[in-house]
Amino acid sequence: MVENNKTTKMFSLENYGIKDTKTHYQLSSEELHKITVEKGQGVEVSSGALAVNTGEFTGRSPKDRFIVKDEVTKDEIWWGDVNIPFDPEKFDQLYDKVTEYLSGKDIYVRDAYACADEEYQLNIRVINEYPWSNMFAHNMFLRPTEEELKDFTPEWTVVNAPGFMADPEVDGTRQHNFAILNFSKKIALIGGTGYTGEIKKGIFSALNFILPVFKDTLSMHCSANVGDDGDTAIFFGLSGTGKTTLSADPERKLIGDDEHGWTKDNKVFNFEGGCYAKVINLSKENEPDIFNAIKPGAILENVIIDDKGDVDFEDVSITQNTRVSYPIYHINNIQQPSVGENPKNIFFLTADAFGVLPPISKLTPGQAAYHFISGYTAKVAGTEAGITEPVPSFSACFGAPFMPLHPTRYAEMLSKKMQDAGVNVWLVNTGWTGGPYGVGSRMKLKYTREMISSALEGKLDKVDYVTHPIFGLEMPKVCLNVPSEVLNPRETWKDKEAYDVKANELALFFKNNFKMFEDNASEEILKGGPIV
Numbered sequence: 001m002v003e004n005n006k007t008t009k010m011f012s013l014e015n016y017g018i019k020d021t022k023t024h025y026q027l028s029s030e031e032l033h034k035i036t037v038e039k040g041q042g043v044e045v046s047s048g049a050l051a052v053n054t055g056e057f058t059g060r061s062p063k064d065r066f067i068v069k070d071e072v073t074k075d076e077i078w079w080g081d082v083n084i085p086f087d088p089e090k091f092d093q094l095y096d097k098v099t100e101y102l103s104g105k106d107i108y109v110r111d112a113y114a115c116a117d118e119e120y121q122l123n124i125r126v127i128n129e130y131p132w133s134n135m136f137a138h139n140m141f142l143r144p145t146e147e148e149l150k151d152f153t154p155e156w157t158v159v160n161a162p163g164f165m166a167d168p169e170v171d172g173t174r175q176h177n178f179a180i181l182n183f184s185k186k187i188a189l190i191g192g193t194g195y196t197g198e199i200k201k202g203i204f205s206a207l208n209f210i211l212p213v214f215k216d217t218l219s220m221h222c223s224a225n226v227g228d229d230g231d232t233a234i235f236f237g238l239s240g241t242g243k244t245t246l247s248a249d250p251e252r253k254l255i256g257d258d259e260h261g262w263t264k265d266n267k268v269f270n271f272e273g274g275c276y277a278k279v280i281n282l283s284k285e286n287e288p289d290i291f292n293a294i295k296p297g298a299i300l301e302n303v304i305i306d307d308k309g310d311v312d313f314e315d316v317s318i319t320q321n322t323r324v325s326y327p328i329y330h331i332n333n334i335q336q337p338s339v340g341e342n343p344k345n346i347f348f349l350t351a352d353a354f355g356v357l358p359p360i361s362k363l364t365p366g367q368a369a370y371h372f373i374s375g376y377t378a379k380v381a382g383t384e385a386g387i388t389e390p391v392p393s394f395s396a397c398f399g400a401p402f403m404p405l406h407p408t409r410y411a412e413m414l415s416k417k418m419q420d421a422g423v424n425v426w427l428v429n430t431g432w433t434g435g436p437y438g439v440g441s442r443m444k445l446k447y448t449r450e451m452i453s454s455a456l457e458g459k460l461d462k463v464d465y466v467t468h469p470i471f472g473l474e475m476p477k478v479c480l481n482v483p484s485e486v487l488n489p490r491e492t493w494k495d496k497e498a499y500d501v502k503a504n505e506l507a508l509f510f511k512n513n514f515k516m517f518e519d520n521a522s523e524e525i526l527k528g529g530p531i532v
C-alpha cells in the first residue's frame with residue numbers, strides 16, 4: 001500500500017495543463033538532495049547539508065507580488081503598492097504559458113499542508129521545476145504521514161517555475177519575475193525567481209486572508225515558544241529583528257519561527273513545519289541551536305564554501321541575506337504538535353539603528369496597539385548602495401508585505417485578544433546602543449536574551465521603572481545579568497544632547513507615519529505614540 005503513493009500518484013500533471021512530464025512525487029529529502037547534486041544545482045557542505053544558489057534573486061521581490069482582483073477579492077483586499085491587483089484573464093493566460101513551459105520536463109511534486117492545528121489545516125500541492133525547491137517545501141511545510149497521503153485532497157496549489165521568464169508587455173507583470181496569488185482558483189503562481197522564500201511567503205499571504213476573513217482567527221508574522229509551565233510567548237518583528245534567533249531558546253520549546261495563528265478558542269499554532277534562518281555571521285557559540293540544525297536535510301542558500309566544504313558565514317559576497325531552511329525537528333527542544341495556549345507575553349522586536357529605543361520596555365494596551373500598527377524597524381547601510389545613514393522603516397503589523405487586508409483589521413483583532421488574555425506586551429530593541437549605527441554598536445545578543453528571560457520569568461514585574469520622556473515607554477531600572485546603564489539608552493550615549501535630538505527625530509518619523517492611521521485610531525491608541 002505504501003507503493004500506492006508512489007505509483008498511482010506518479011500521475012500525469014495533465015489536470016494542471018502540464019503535459020508529458022517525468023513527475024517525481026513526494027521524494028524524500030535524501031533523494032532530492034542527491035538529485036540536486038547530480039544535476040550540478042547544489043553541493044554538499046562538510047556538515048552534510050545541501051548548499052544551493054537561488055540565482056538572480058536572493059530575496060523576495062515585493063514589487064512583483066500581485067493578487068488577482070476578482071469577485072472574491074475586490075472588496076476585501078487593501079489594494080496599493082503592497083497588494084498590487086492583477087487581471088484575472090491575464091492570470092489565465094500567464095498560467096497557460098507557465099504550464100506549457102513546465103511541460104516535457106522533470107517535475108517535482110509534493111503534497112504537504114500548512115497549519116499545525118488540524119481544525120485549520122490547509123492542504124497544499126507544490127509543483128516545482130527544481131528538486132531543491134521541492135526539498136525546501138518538504139522542510140518548510142508540514143509533512144503528512146503515509147496514511148494521510150492516501151486520501152489527500154490538495155486545496156491550494158503552488159506552481160513554481162524559476163526558469164520561466166515573463167514578457168511584461170504581454171503578460172501584465174512588471175518585469176520577468178512574479179508571484180501571483182489567485183484566491184478564486186487557489187493558486188500561487190511563481191516564476192522568474194528561484195528565491196525559495198517566495199514559496200513560503202506566498203502561502204503565508206494566502207493564510208493572512210483566509211484565517212481572519214473565514215475562520216475568525218488572527219494570523220501573525222511572529223515566532224513562538226513555550227516554557228515548561230505551558231506559558232506561550234510570541235515575538236513579532238520585521239526581517240532581521242530576531243524572531244528566529246530569539247525563539248530558539250534551549251530553555252523553551254520552539255513552536256515556530258515565523259508564521260502563526262491565534263485562534264478564536266485561544267490557541268497559538270504554527271503554520272509551518274520548518275525554520276528559515278538567516279546565517280549571516282552565524283556562530284556556534286552565539287546561536288548553537290541554529291548552527292547545529294545545519295546537517296543533512298538542511299538547505300543553505302547563497303553562502304560561500306571553501307575547498308574543504310566549510311561554510312564561511314561571514315562572506316556576504318553573494319548577498320547579506322544568506323539563509324538555511326530545515327525541518328523543525330532539527331531543533332532539539334520543540335513543541336509537538338506546534339500548538340500552544342494563549343500567550344502570556346508578547347514581544348515586539350525592533351532593530352532600531354538610531355539607538356534611541358530602550359532595549360526593553362513595557363507597553364500599555366494603547367502603546368501596544370500604536371506600535372503594532374506602526375511596525376517600526378530600521379534599515380542600515382550596507383544593504384543598498386548610497387545608504388550611509390540609517391533609514392526608518394514602518395511596516396504595519398510588523399509584516400505589511402504579507403498582509404492582504406487593511407492593517408486595522410489585524411490590529412483590532414490583536415488588541416481584543418491581548419486584552420481578553422491579559423497579556424504583557426514588551427518592546428525590545430535588538431538594534432543599536434551607545435549611539436546610532438556607525439557610532440554605537442548592536443545590542444549584545446546575550447543581553448537581549450537575558451532581558452527576555454527576565455520578562456518571561458516575571459522578574460521584571462518586581463522592579464522599578466522609569467518613563468522615557470519622549471516615547472512614554474516604561475523602562476526597567478534593573479535586570480539580572482545586564483549592566484543597568486544599558487537599560488536606559490540615553491545613559492549609553494556619550495553625547496546626551498545628541499541623543500535627545502535623535503530621539504526627537506525618530507519620534508517625528510513615527511508621527512508622520514501614523515498620520516494615515518489616525519482617523520481609525522482611538523484616543524487611547526493615539527496616546528500610545530511619542531510626544532513631539
Ligand code: ATP
Binds near residue numbers: 243278430446
Ligand atoms: P526574517 O523575518 O527575515 O526571518 P528574523 O526576525 O527571523 O527575520 P533573525 O533571523 O532572527 O531575524 O535575524 C536576527 C539577526 O540579528 C541574526 O543574524 C542575529 O544573529 C543578529 N543579532 C545581533 N544582535 C542581536 C540581538 N541583540 N538580538 C537578536 N538578534 C541579534
Ligand code: MN
Binds near residue numbers: 243244245257278
Ligand atoms: Mn526568521
